[in-house]
Amino acid sequence: MKKSNLILGSLFAVLVSCITPVEVETPDEFDSILVVEGSITTVAQAHRIGLSRSAKYGDIFEGLIQPETGATVSVRDDLGNVVFLTETFDGIYETPSDYRGEVGVSYTLQVVTSTGTEFSSLPERIAAVPRIDSLYFEEQTIQISVDESIQGAQVFVNISDDEAVANNYFWSYSGFYSVQTNPELYIDPETGTVSPLDCCPFCYQRENSSIPIITQDEGLNGSQIKVPITFIEDNGVRFSEKYVFVINQASLTADAYDFMQLLEQQLTISGDIFDPPPATLRGNMINLTNPREAVIGFFRASDAISDTLVINSFDVVNRVPPPLVRGDCRTYTSNSTIDAPSFW
DSSP: OOOOOOOOGGGOOOOOOOOOOOOOOOOTTOOOEEEEEEEEESSOSOOEEEEEEEOSSSOTTSSOEEEOOSOEEEEEETTSOEEEOEEEETTEEEOOTTOOOOTTOEEEEEEEOTTOOEEEEOOEEOOOOOOEEEEEEEEEEEEOSSSOEEEEEEEEEEEEOOTTSOOEEEEEEEEEEEEEOBGGGOBOTTTOSBOOOSSOSEEEEEEEOOSOEEEEOTTTTTSEEEEEEEEEEOOSSTTSSEEEEEEEEEEOOHHHHHHHHHHHHHHTOOSOTTSOOOOOOOTTEEESSOTTSOEEEEEEEEOEEEEEEEEEGGGOTTOOOOOOOBSOGGGSSTTOBSSOOTTO
16 A cells, blocks of 8 residues: 655646536526536636537437637626636636635626626635545455456545534546557458557556545534545556546535535436436526526535545555557557656
């Protein structure tokens, strides 16, 4: 077992924004729904807000989804300060790179579309988030069936909860690892013969959390809290050199926690009869021009910190042998790249 508290501040990500397919009940006169994704934190960086339009009533991922371009987007605080965001890509709006929120201050997202429709979030007050006491892993074997099991690393976070505050926590993470393949052993699928490729034997991978990881300190107020973050399956490649795990820990308001909890439920629906019914993720955005129009998404303002765990190959005792991969490492997955992370 290996611990590392190397801080990679430059890698701290904006909120992992995800919108799940949901059934949205809207009045008949509305043929599209504004979708808002994004947040600001206390980390100085370019914070990103995404705006798009769903072109269908039902599942927001069915039918055409278009970026909401040409909008005027701003973040205002209760101290009278305002920052305007710049549209860097279609429907993607960013704050200046040195912008950061402050603990105890309330922030409101305001949007005016190119057609003059005004939207606003409810105010989000930033609560402080406790520090991470430790970030570590334990080797585990998970039994999938009688004859099948998988092994890997279960990552945990330990935090000391603040007794004086009702805390709501949110975690997201990214994992980085290298991939080595054998382009010289590539087999042509048409001829069945070895046809060496010119490139490339060594690539890098990044994988991100996809489901919100949240908890409250209800019943644990002021206690040491151990939180299981994720299980990293050993596929013979992830731990062949080292696996760099970057975690982001953020505070949530009570409303943001409720939204994240609903989002988590929707993302984990498996089709079982005991699943909760689909819900409308209305969030904290309001159409000021016409309050009857539905808006999907949540603008969040959070205190945030990050930490890093490096799992070296020699830290994993029961490591799965690496497979022989014939071919160009850039085709190993859709996001394989020959460009190493800056910290590698």
